[in-house]
Amino acid sequence: MGLGVVGGGVATTLIDQSLSISQKIGLPVNLKKILVRDLNKPRDSNVPPGLITTNPEDILADPSIQIVVEVIGGTEPAAQYLKDALSSGKHVVTANKEAMAKYGPELFDLARQNRVNLLFEASVGGGIPIVGSLMSQLLANDIQSIRGIINGTTNYILTQMADQHSETDFHQALAEAQQQGFAEADPTNDVEGFDAVYKLSILASLAFHQRVSPDDIYRQGITNLQPQDFRYAQELGYAIKSLAVVTLEQGDIRARVYPALVPVEHMLAKVDGVYNAVEVTGSLCGQVLFHGRGAGRGPTTSAVMGDLIDIGRRLHINQPPIPVIESGHTLRVQSIDDLETQYYIRLNIADQPGVLAQISKILGDRSISIASVLQKDTFPDEQKAELVITTHPARDASVQEAMRLVAELDVVNQVSNMLRIEG
Amino acid sequence: MGLGVVGGGVATTLIDQSLSISQKIGLPVNLKKILVRDLNKPRDSNVPPGLITTNPEDILADPSIQIVVEVIGGTEPAAQYLKDALSSGKHVVTANKEAMAKYGPELFDLARQNRVNLLFEASVGGGIPIVGSLMSQLLANDIQSIRGIINGTTNYILTQMADQHSETDFHQALAEAQQQGFAEADPTNDVEGFDAVYKLSILASLAFHQRVSPDDIYRQGITNLQPQDFRYAQELGYAIKSLAVVTLEQGDIRARVYPALVPVEHMLAKVDGVYNAVEVTGSLCGQVLFHGRGAGRGPTTSAVMGDLIDIGRRLHINQPPIPVIESGHTLRVQSIDDLETQYYIRLNIADQPGVLAQISKILGDRSISIASVLQKDTFPDEQKAELVITTHPARDASVQEAMRLVAELDVVNQVSNMLRIEG
Numbered sequence: 001m002g003l004g005v006v007g008g009g010v011a012t013t014l015i016d017q018s019l020s021i022s023q024k025i026g027l028p029v030n031l032k033k034i035l036v037r038d039l040n041k042p043r044d045s046n047v048p049p050g051l052i053t054t055n056p057e058d059i060l061a062d063p064s065i066q067i068v069v070e071v072i073g074g075t076e077p078a079a080q081y082l083k084d085a086l087s088s089g090k091h092v093v094t095a096n097k098e099a100m101a102k103y104g105p106e107l108f109d110l111a112r113q114n115r116v117n118l119l120f121e122a123s124v125g126g127g128i129p130i131v132g133s134l135m136s137q138l139l140a141n142d143i144q145s146i147r148g149i150i151n152g153t154t155n156y157i158l159t160q161m162a163d164q165h166s167e168t169d170f171h172q173a174l175a176e177a178q179q180q181g182f183a184e185a186d187p188t189n190d191v192e193g194f195d196a197v198y199k200l201s202i203l204a205s206l207a208f209h210q211r212v213s214p215d216d217i218y219r220q221g222i223t224n225l226q227p228q229d230f231r232y233a234q235e236l237g238y239a240i241k242s243l244a245v246v247t248l249e250q251g252d253i254r255a256r257v258y259p260a261l262v263p264v265e266h267m268l269a270k271v272d273g274v275y276n277a278v279e280v281t282g283s284l285c286g287q288v289l290f291h292g293r294g295a296g297r298g299p300t301t302s303a304v305m306g307d308l309i310d311i312g313r314r315l316h317i318n319q320p321p322i323p324v325i326e327s328g329h330t331l332r333v334q335s336i337d338d339l340e341t342q343y344y345i346r347l348n349i350a351d352q353p354g355v356l357a358q359i360s361k362i363l364g365d366r367s368i369s370i371a372s373v374l375q376k377d378t379f380p381d382e383q384k385a386e387l388v389i390t391t392h393p394a395r396d397a398s399v400q401e402a403m404r405l406v407a408e409l410d411v412v413n414q415v416s417n418m419l420r421i422e423g
Numbered sequence: 424m425g426l427g428v429v430g431g432g433v434a435t436t437l438i439d440q441s442l443s444i445s446q447k448i449g450l451p452v453n454l455k456k457i458l459v460r461d462l463n464k465p466r467d468s469n470v471p472p473g474l475i476t477t478n479p480e481d482i483l484a485d486p487s488i489q490i491v492v493e494v495i496g497g498t499e500p501a502a503q504y505l506k507d508a509l510s511s512g513k514h515v516v517t518a519n520k521e522a523m524a525k526y527g528p529e530l531f532d533l534a535r536q537n538r539v540n541l542l543f544e545a546s547v548g549g550g551i552p553i554v555g556s557l558m559s560q561l562l563a564n565d566i567q568s569i570r571g572i573i574n575g576t577t578n579y580i581l582t583q584m585a586d587q588h589s590e591t592d593f594h595q596a597l598a599e600a601q602q603q604g605f606a607e608a609d610p611t612n613d614v615e616g617f618d619a620v621y622k623l624s625i626l627a628s629l630a631f632h633q634r635v636s637p638d639d640i641y642r643q644g645i646t647n648l649q650p651q652d653f654r655y656a657q658e659l660g661y662a663i664k665s666l667a668v669v670t671l672e673q674g675d676i677r678a679r680v681y682p683a684l685v686p687v688e689h690m691l692a693k694v695d696g697v698y699n700a701v702e703v704t705g706s707l708c709g710q711v712l713f714h715g716r717g718a719g720r721g722p723t724t725s726a727v728m729g730d731l732i733d734i735g736r737r738l739h740i741n742q743p744p745i746p747v748i749e750s751g752h753t754l755r756v757q758s759i760d761d762l763e764t765q766y767y768i769r770l771n772i773a774d775q776p777g778v779l780a781q782i783s784k785i786l787g788d789r790s791i792s793i794a795s796v797l798q799k800d801t802f803p804d805e806q807k808a809e810l811v812i813t814t815h816p817a818r819d820a821s822v823q824e825a826m827r828l829v830a831e832l833d834v835v836n837q838v839s840n841m842l843r844i845e846g
Contacts, residue, residue: 013707017563024562121560127708129552129560136559137544137552139447140440140728267714270693284436284725285550285715291690292711302707305563 001027001312004059004090006035006081007072011051012044013301014069021305025312033059035081060084067311069304070094071122079103086110086118091315093307095122095300101198101214104205117314119307124199125150127299128292130278132306134206141282143207145247147422150199152274152294153190154222154242156182158259159272162230162239169227182274192221193242193257200244203278204255207246208331212255216333220258229346229417232374232388233261236344239269243422253333260422261344267291268423337397342371342421344390345399347406348414351378351385355411362405363391366398384413390421424450424735427482427513429458429504430495431475435467436724437492444728448735456482458504483507490734492727493517494545502526509533509541514738516730518545518723524621524637527628540737542730547622548573550722551715553701555729557629564705566630568670570845573622575697575717576613577645577665579605581682582695585653585662592650605697615644616665616680623667626701627678630669631754639756641679648682652769652840655797655811656684659767662692666845675757684767684844690714691846760820765794765844767813768822770829771836774801774808778834785828786814789821807836813844 005011011034014021022029034051035058043052056077059065068085070092072078079099085092087110094100100107100123111118121131125148134143149155160173168176174191177183189195197217204212222242233240238261246255262269267289271277276294281287293299349355356373363370369392378385391399399418407415428434434457437444445452457474458481466475479500482488491508493515495501502522508515510533517523523530523546534541544554548571557566572578583596591599597614600606612618620640627635645665656663661684669678685692690712694700699717704710716722772778779796786793792815801808814822822841830838 020565021563127561127705128711129556132560133552133556136733137555137729138550138725139732140444140725142443267693270690282550282725284721284728286719286721288551288713288715290711290713293709296709298707298709302561302563302705305707306560309562310559 001025001029001067001315002062002065003029003031003308004033004035004062004065004068005031006059006068006070006078008034008036008041008043009071010069010297010301010304012046013297014305015046017301017305021309021312024309025316027312027316029312032062032065035059056081056084060088065090066315067091067093067308069308070096071300071304072096073098075099075102082107083110086114086116089114089116091117091311092119093304093311094118094120095304096120097123097195097198097202101201104202105211117311119310120202121307122300122303124202125276125278125290126292126294126296127302128276128278128290128294129306130203130290131206133290134203134280138280138282138285138288141284143248144281144283145245146203146207146278146280147268148200148203148244148276148278149241149268149271150244150276150278150294151190151196151242152276153177153183153187154196155271155276156274157191158222158225158240158242161225161227162234167227170223170225191223193219196242196244196257200246200255200257203244204246204253207280208248208253210330212246212253212333216255218256218258218336222259224417225259226416228376228386229419232346232376233344235374236261236372236390237264238262238421239264240419241268241271243268245422248331251331253331254336254339255333256336256339258420260420262423266423337395339396340393341396342391342393343399344388344417344419344421345403346416347387347389347412348416349385349387350411350413351380351383352411356387358409358411359387359389359406362402366402368394368398368402386416424448424452424490424738425485425488426452426454427456427458427485427488427491428454429482429491429493429501431457431459431464431466432494433492433720433724433727435469436720437728438469440724440728444732444735447732448739450735450739452735455485455488458482479504479507483511488513489738490514490516490731492731493519494723494727495519496521498522498525505530506533509537509539512537512539514540514734515542516727516734517541517543518727519543520546520618520621520625524624527625528634540734542733543625544730545723545726547625548699548701548713549715549717549719550725551699551701551713551717552729553626553713554629556713557626557703561703561705561708561711564707566671567704567706568668569626569630569701569703570691571623571626571667571699571701572664572691572694573667573699573701573717574613574619574665575699576600576606576610577619578694578699579697580614581645581648581663581665584648584650585657590650593646593648614646616642619665619667619680623669623678623680626667627669627676630703631671631676633753635669635676635678635756639678641681641759643681645682647840649840651799651809652842655769655799656767658797659684659795659813660687661685661844662687663842664691664694666691668845671754674754676754677757677759677762679759679762682842684842685846689846760818762819763816764819765814765816766822767811767840767842767844768826769839770810770812771839772808772810773834773836774803774806775834779810781832781834782810782812782829785825789817789825791817791822791825809839
């Protein structure tokens with residue numbers, strides 16, 4: 001069985017493991033070519049130099065290569081490689097969440113037309129078998145919701161901010177994550193939620209058997225969080241986690257990625273550091289939670305090799321490809337305007353009488369009922385104070401509108417933060 | 424596609440879900456017969472009376488029934504039904520942990536010989552997709568250990584004992600579990616660890632690709648736990664959980680089911696009530712934890728239907744059966760004599776000078792080093808005290824021997840408990 005690999009990252013491990021893979025498949029596996037960008041980049045010593053190439057045709061045009069593994073990520077040139085490989089009748093195993101989220105339907109069509117497998121366990125949750133479980137073991141369930149912590153970088157940063165007695169601000173925590181190798185030099189993709197949006201697009205599409213595009217997912221990054229948000233959240237009995245959530249309510253899908261308050265006793269509140277977790281709620285299974293390492297060479301290789309063994313076993317006995325996402329359902333994917341949830345609102349206000357009355361009126365006029373009020377960190381010299389409000393469940397668009405009006409009040413210096421409460 | 428069901432439990436749900444199953448498989452599913460013991464038992468109204476039978480031949484001899492679902496549990500007559508169904512060339516989906524653990528090799532042989540599928544996701548962990556994940560997505564890993572809470576009844580009892588400020592003794596907690604329907608009238612199978620042993624036998628066999636028999640698994644029940652054990656454990660920073668553990672150390676497998684102390688910050692310590700959790704440590708994926716409902720009609724149906732859809736899809740496109748457990752490896756399955764772990768020991772001693780010296784000598788002579796000593800609950804009137812010792816890692820057989828000798832000391836009234844510390 002001939003194998004081509006796009007990307008040097010997991011190639012070493014695949015070479016180390018090739019005997020084990022062959023045994024598990026029941027056929028010898030032959031890693032034939034590794035496509036890289038730079039021939040001269042230093043590599044682990046176990047990679048035979050003859051395997052390395054910079055010419056994609058060395059993989060795509062080689063009829064002895066039946067399976068292509070892609071681990072470079074990003075859209076270009078990766079997505080083109082994926083399309084070309086499928087069009088050439090090669091099975092594909094990919095870790096590429098961005099390409100799967102953006103070009104999923106086109107890639108699935110190509111796989112179907114060419115009667116080849118397209119597997120992508122490594123695209124979400126690293127070594128956590130969430131993709132395969134949704135495609136197979138949990139398939140009997142009508143999925144009601146998925147709530148996950150699926151970006152390790154942001155979870156590491158939020159854990160640091162929460163642990164260090166809330167004295168670390170976002171930029172310090174980010175710098176530390178970068179130093180530890182848990183955040184990239186340009187962290188935008190992670191801290192602004194794009195990475196989690198791609199992954200949630202994949203999970204939601206699997207769960208609801210129809211495409212949920214990244215464009216349909218509400219996105220809010222974590223850059224706006226301040227140390228005091230963690231202090232107040234803790235005082236109120238919550239942790240702050242960047243959640244990826246998709247829910248089915250009254251036949252409509254709603255998907256969002258945002259930092260949210262999670263009750264401290266909830267399992268998701270206990271997911272720390274670079275770990276990922278995904279909680280699936282199904283009509284039959286109830287809540288099932290998966291927890292593990294969401295990134296890194298080992299977990300990625302675990303997922304890629306699992307897919308590889310799956311395809312290899314099928315080839316071995318001439319099985320047809322695994323059925324890909326059906327598109328039977330056509331549920332509407334809604335914005336979060338009509339989402340009903342609780343809110344945490346932090347305001348910087350003038351420390352004078354009557355402020356709360358003005359704010360409550362704006363909220364009350366929009367049927368937003370206040371659950372708790374804390375006035376904190378009063379600075380008498382500056383005649384400023386911090387006001388933390390939590391609400392009972394309210395309509396998202398109403399709360400957003402209320403915050404715009406509250407921000408315009410003379411007695412309000414700033415709407416410092418507005419976070420949803422989940423769970 | 425014709426379906427026969429052995430056992431009335433999930434039949435209602437299967438009837439309700441048959442349209443959904445048919446859609447997911449792509450073929451109409453036809454539930455033809457439900458085998459029950461008692462025709463006159465009251466049943467949900469949606470079961471057509473013509474489907475019910477007490478004659479197994481109505482399923483086994485019907486050539487239009489291609490798949491048999493077995494959910495009655497226990498060895499006889501269930502195991503015979505399983506053998507007969509496989510021998511008749513019928514695919515089998517079973518929730519029967521006892522039959523799979525005791526007769527697994529024979530059943531797998533029958534499945535192989537008759538070229539049919541034998542799937543058993545529901546046998547361990549209810550709606551948690553642990554069986555399928557070990558058989559597929561995590562297959563690339565060399566498994567290093569599995570640690571799980573896989574008996575909901577004992578976990579419910581232990582959670583009650585821990586939560587109620589350690590004022591509830593085992594018998595009260597058991598009675599309450601029975602009242603809530605979480606424990607059976609004869610609770611032996613659960614509280615003495617047999618149920619967990621069967622399940623661990625299945626998980627270990629999947630993880631290590633060879634049979635791990637229930638007879639090879641060390642078993643200790645939870646009936647010996649006292650309220651003060653929970654108090655002392657908490658004071659030392661541990662929870663008490665009934666764990667099912669299999670580890671691979673220096674090429675040897677060691678498997679055991681016992682109540683153990685788990686550090687409170689460990690994810691397994693946070694698994695409460697009737698929930699189950701399984702933590703798999705693999706060479707590539709690291710630690711992956713699965714958490715969810717381990718029993719009940721919904722979770723069982725989720726797992727059974729997942730297997731059913733899997734088989735149905737394969738039949739639809741004429742796929743050969745899923746490969747069953749290989750028997751390539753032949754690792755030795757060892758007793759826990761050479762297990763090296765830490766211990767928690769609770770002794771009832773005479774409250775007089777020199778006692779600790781005598782105990783320490785016995786431990787020291789067997790290279791068992793003490794990590795902490797607490798002298799608690801002294802009863803001066805009776806001249807008795809309670810001594811709680813934790814040790815550094817020591818050999819299990821040595822600690823067991825030391826406890827026999829300690830029990831014989833004049834100054835020791837009783838070795839009240841000896842628990843392992845895991846994690």
